Amino acid sequence: NAGVTQTPKFRVLKTGQSMTLLCAQDMNHEYMYWYRQDPGMGLRLIHYSVGEGTTAKGEVPDGYNVSRLKKQNFLLGLESAAPSQTSVYFCASRGDRAYSGANVLTFGAGSRLTVL
Amino acid sequence: AQTVTQSQPEMSVQEAETVTLSCTYDTSESNYYLFWYKQPPSRQMILVIRQEAYKQQNATENRFSVNFQKAAKSFSLKISDSQLGDTAMYFCAFPNNAGNMLTFGGGTRLMVKP
Numbered sequence: 001n002a003g004v005t006q007t008p009k010f011r012v013l014k015t016g017q018s019m020t021l022l023c024a025q026d027m028n029h030e031y032m033y034w035y036r037q038d039p040g041m042g043l044r045l046i047h048y049s050v051g052e053g054t055t056a057k058g059e060v061p062d063g064y065n066v067s068r069l070k071k072q073n074f075l076l077g078l079e080s081a082a083p084s085q086t087s088v089y090f091c092a093s094r095g096d097r098a099y100s101g102a103n104v105l106t107f108g109a110g111s112r113l114t115v116l
Numbered sequence: 117a118q119t120v121t122q123s124q125p126e127m128s129v130q131e132a133e134t135v136t137l138s139c140t141y142d143t144s145e146s147n148y149y150l151f152w153y154k155q156p157p158s159r160q161m162i163l164v165i166r167q168e169a170y171k172q173q174n175a176t177e178n179r180f181s182v183n184f185q186k187a188a189k190s191f192s193l194k195i196s197d198s199q200l201g202d203t204a205m206y207f208c209a210f211p212n213n214a215g216n217m218l219t220f221g222g223g224t225r226l227m228v229k230p
Contacts, residue, residue: 031216033217033218035220040125040222040223041222042120042122042207042220042221042222042223043207043220044220045217045218045219048216048217050216056216058217088159090161092161104151104163104166105161105163105218107160107161109158109159109160110159110160
């Protein structure tokens with residue numbers, strides 16, 4: 001059981017380049033999330049999805065786009081990368097709407113993105 | 117907006133001793149879950165412990181326990197008999213009112229010294 005898989009794990013971009021981060025989960029989860037982690041700021045939510053074909057903005061959505069064409073995949077895109085988007089990106093998923101003792105976030109291993 | 121505050125950016129503790137990490141939050145809800153996550157140098161986010169606000173009894177998982185003060189909106193994590201493997205970033209987290217997203221605190225970096 002792979003859980004949540006993120007690709008790539010590392011990437012270096014030049015300012016203005018575009019790229020896509022892929023998140024794949026094999027747990028049949030409805031909810032999927034993209035967070036970014038910056039020093040001293042914890043994890044901040046970029047976008048999320050409550051099911052196939054749906055997306056919604058989180059706390060810091062500017063400069064990012066997402067798509068959820070298949071239930072198991074959640075893609076995060078940067079159309080024109082900026083140095084401010086240098087960060088570690090985490091994907092997470094969970095099965096149901098309500099947080100409960102059993103329904104918790106499962107995280108991927110993270111993707112480190114550097115924009116020069 | 118939901119807020120989760122961790123007031124201790126860094127802490128250190130000697131191996132085998134006890135340390136407490138603080139977390140405060142703000143909500144108007146009456147029943148909810150609170151979470152502590154650990155992020156070791158490997159970067160993987162690992163769930164440490166969870167607490168349901170409805171329950172008066174504090175949650176315990178082996179060496180990890182919480183001190184949940186609902187009225188004060190405080191949710192601290194106590195690590196007993198600290199081990200070198202406990203060295204990590206620790207995040208507390210709290211769902212929004214709609215239950216569709218989790219808000220994280222800024223984290224506390226814990227160093228366990230031999």
